[in-house]
Amino acid sequence: MQHLIDTNDLSDKQIANIIKDAKSFKKQLPPALLKNKLLITLFFENSTRTRSSFEVAAKRLGAMVVHLDPSKSSTKKGETLSDTFENLCAMGPDGVIIRHEYNNTPKKLANKELTSVINAGAGNYAHPTQALLDYFTMVEEFGDDIKNRTIAIVGDIVSSRVASSGIRLFKRMGIRVILIAPQPFMPDNNLEKYENLEDIIDEVDIIMSLRAQLERHKAPIFEDYNEYAKKYCITKERLGDRNIMVLHPGPVMRNIDISDEMLEDSKCKVLEQVKNGVFIRMAILKCLLLDS
Numbered sequence: 030m031q032h033l034i035d036t037n038d039l040s041d042k043q044i045a046n047i048i049k050d051a052k053s054f055k056k057q058l059p060p061a062l063l064k065n066k067l068l069i070t071l072f073f074e075n076s077t078r079t080r081s082s083f084e085v086a087a088k089r090l091g092a093m094v095v096h097l098d099p100s101k102s103s104t105k106k107g108e109t110l111s112d113t114f115e116n117l118c119a120m121g122p123d124g125v126i127i128r129h130e131y132n133n134t135p136k137k138l139a140n141k142e143l144t145s146v147i148n149a150g151a152g153n154y155a156h157p158t159q160a161l162l163d164y165f166t167m168v169e170e171f172g173d174d175i176k177n178r179t180i181a182i183v184g185d186i187v188s189s190r191v192a193s194s195g196i197r198l199f200k201r202m203g204i205r206v207i208l209i210a211p212q213p214f215m216p217d218n219n220l221e222k223y224e225n226l227e228d229i230i231d232e233v234d235i236i237m238s239l240r241a242q243l244e245r246h247k248a249p250i251f252e253d254y255n256e257y258a259k260k261y262c263i264t265k266e267r268l269g270d271r272n273i274m275v276l277h278p279g280p281v282m283r284n285i286d287i288s289d290e291m292l293e294d295s296k297c298k299v300l301e302q303v304k305n306g307v308f309i310r311m312a313i314l315k316c317l318l319l320d321s
């Protein structure tokens with residue numbers, strides 16, 4: 030039984046196949062490869078893109094999808110998450126796609142070996158399908174030349190599971206990763222770090238902007254995010270005529286993370302990431318439920 034808790038659950042060959050399949054699905058939708066498969070989505074945190082993207086991906090492949098809304102489920106009557114999960118597994122799904130505020134929830138459930146568990150975002154630890162769709166979007170632009178390119182991750186890095194999973198995957202793929210953030214948003218690791226994008230921007234090929242994860246801050250970190258934006262908002266002015274690709278996992282805080290004008294620019298691939306998310310999740314579901 031193959032799970033996806035983080036991208037290190039996948040071999041190099043599996044990652045290469047996922048990218049290849051996503052590319053081919055984007056060119057032409059495949060037949061219903063997952064006909065008669067059943068997936069259950071269980072999202073304990075809000076989601077716009079990830080949940081609908083998984084559902085669209087599964088349905089594009091002919092699978093059935095059932096969504097359990099935890100706010101209306103028996104977790105509200107005191108049932109434990111473990112019991113909720115085991116009850117869902119008794120219905121015989123081929124996979125459960127879960128998002129949860131705790132870093133170790135998907136792993137704990139996967140260890141029961143009842144169904145394939147797919148992590149759709151856990152705490153600030155991992156969001157593997159986002160990392161893979163971001164990597165796919167970069168590979169589309171740079172091809173094999175992606176190795177040795179430089180990505181600058183800008184924003185609330187310490188709270189971000191997108192950053193954690195991204196950093197692990199991008200480093201593995203030979204990409205140089207630089208972190209740009211004010212001190213309270215900076216994680217403790219041995220990557221290259223800068224407080225100002227300007228200090229390193231000439232070496233950057235890709236910028237990944239991140240939202241301040243206010244819901245994960247125990248106390249407010251900045252009083253005024255407009256002040257923060259003066260230094261960290263990705264604007265056309267900041268990029269100048271440099272050919273830098275701009276990514277963001279969404280939701281974008283307009284004019285704090287990325288300016289309105291920059292969001293309209295062809296260098297900004299935010300909606301391309303969303304489009305690619307469907308194809309990469311189709312490829313991931315195929316990998317986990319058919320190929321493994």
Ligand code: NCD
Pocket residue numbers: 078079150156159190191240242278279280
């Ligand atoms: C992110 C998440 O929930 O981890 N969004 C996403 O899945 N695309 C990022 C965020 O909430 O800021």
